Amino acid sequence: MGSVGLRHYSSSQLFASPARQLGWNMLICFLIHFPAKFNLLEKIFDVRSEHVILWDMKGTWQGMEGCVRLGLAKAIDVSNFTCKKLSQILSFATIPPAVNHGGGDTPFMAAIETTFVQRKASMWAYEQGVSFLPMSYNKERLKENMEIFDWELSMDELKKMSTLAQSKIFKVEYLVSADGIFKSVEDLWDGEV
Numbered sequence: 001m002g003s004v005g006l007r008h009y010s011s012s013q014l015f016a017s018p019a020r021q022l023g024w025n026m027l028i029c030f031l032i033h034f035p036a037k038f039n040l041l042e043k044i045f046d047v048r049s050e051h052v053i054l055w056d057m058k059g060t061w062q063g064m065e066g067c068v069r070l071g072l073a074k075a076i077d078v079s080n081f082t083c084k085k086l087s088q089i090l091s092f093a094t095i096p097p098a099v100n101h102g103g104g105d106t107p108f109m110a111a112i113e114t115t116f117v118q119r120k121a122s123m124w125a126y127e128q129g130v131s132f133l134p135m136s137y138n139k140e141r142l143k144e145n146m147e148i149f150d151w152e153l154s155m156d157e158l159k160k161m162s163t164l165a166q167s168k169i170f171k172v173e174y175l176v177s178a179d180g181i182f183k184s185v186e187d188l189w190d191g192e193v
Helices: 008-021 057-069 083-092 107-115 118-127 139-146 155-163
Strands: 027-032 073-079
Touching: 027 057, 057 073, 057 083, 073 083, 118 155
Parallel strands: 027 073
Antiparallel strands: none
């Protein structure tokens, strides 16, 4: 969908055309994936600090709210937002984010996946009151990953999982530069590293 959300004044127009071309009436979840804007002329996976540019959070959010009002999106969400950035959105939002998606590919999750099976990680998340979506491209494995309601983790398993080192988010040091928008990892993540 190109630059949807990058220019708040045209979010709904940019969204509507590709969505209709795909035969979609509405998105269930319209999402700001990362709390930054990147100046990229083409799709690349080597994003660096010099690609980070100033971002109009309020204008972007208001454009997304417009998509909800137009019936193009059912819910608008954020991902990888700190408490501070989420508070900023809540200070002006007329439609609050439905969910703040957190990254699951942290060292903590990697340790769970190598030490325990995915179902145990899902059960642990469920028992902690965390929303989760186990990812798999295999329909049967996805079904197995969601079958967690007929058993519980043992006390030993809970204890082991509670001792694993946790990290809230990717640090993405490659977006940090002394002369860039984000001067340090702490600056990028508002001290919530």
